[in-house]
Amino acid sequence: MLTILSRMIRTGILTEPRTEQNPALSPESGSRPRTAAPLNEDAATVEALQRELWKTLGRALCIRHVDAGSCNGCELEINAINNPYYNLEGMGIKFVASPRHADLLLVTGPVSVNMEEALRRTYDAMPNPKLVVALGDCGACGGIFGKNYASRGGISSILPVDQTIAGCPPSPAAIITGILQAISSAAR
Template structure:
């Protein structure tokens, strides 16, 4: 990771509640770009994947490909109850369930949806863990 943290957000089948809270991170109150955190369109430019929703069967392969396309060292943060536990959807004919059933997860941020400050804490916790592992 360089001076900025680049995040690729992946909606793996959410209701968009978590996405609304993630987008709030860009408003002047949270101003994550001022912290050197930015969202990117390509996983090839990302340091971290922020994944929401239970992984739908239709998104399983896309999520795996996105994870594989993200360069090492990569971090994964599962955001919201659905991403952390499968939420009300669980595992069914339509969903694989929680994100860590499809790709490895470094940090989980529970909540339905979690507040922006909790999402920011999860992002920073993942970065902190990576820095401690490198030391």
Template sequence: ISCCSASQSRALTIRAVDAGSCNGCELEIHALGNPYYNLEGLGIKFVASPRHADLLLVTGPVAKNMEIALRRTFDATPDPKLVLAVGECGECGGVFGESYASCGAVAKVIPVDVAVPGCPPTPAAILQGILTAISVRKPR
């Protein structure tokens, strides 16, 4: 089984962005690297640069000091791009979203295609969110 459609000739590449999370979601994202989830076999790879990414995976409420960096990362990602907001904080701001130092949910800063709820969401839920984002791909 491949996550990528026949029209895609390469793997799905993901750039993970911590926009101000508590790192709970990052632990679950890191667990996706376990052989149990077989990301490489699905054609999913994490990359260091947004210029090489198809999907931005964003965690945390967007801290005010990360707002410009997140917008620049979004702008640097080539079209067609996907955005996945991971965790309660990414989806709606969570417990830290109303802080003076927070912009709130990811969708308040950049457009979001799919949000994965949970505090933190399980690796399986994050993988399902990635696969859902691929299936609802639409041009911006």
């Protein structure tokens, strides 16, 4: 137990620091300096994004992710946005297990023919209002796989898409930006 506690203390807080914090929403103030300097070239970007998220959202957003046939590359970056650096869950954005709990459907991959029905059903199970974000080049337009006997191409060939996020795979910062754009245009 002592080793675990000492590791926690020594590592400190990794999340890219926010300059403007909302004290009511975040009990944590100030972050400890890290022992090893992180290689966060995009720290400023992430920080700005997080500030923007707080401003736009300021409350919970529930995301249901569906892999409609991706190569698993985008999934790796979706997992990354929940690591301590990007800390999306800390911003009130949560990935949920059921479409019935979701506000936003995050879809990766070209839609494989074998996943078409499951994707439609997931969308139908979500309550209104709902947003759809197509993630990655494949989600946006079919990517390298395009349309063929086994692939329907981009997500918009099956569902109404509110926002696309290009990249193969898109970086965590690009994913957060895309989610932010989707919710801010919905708010307008």
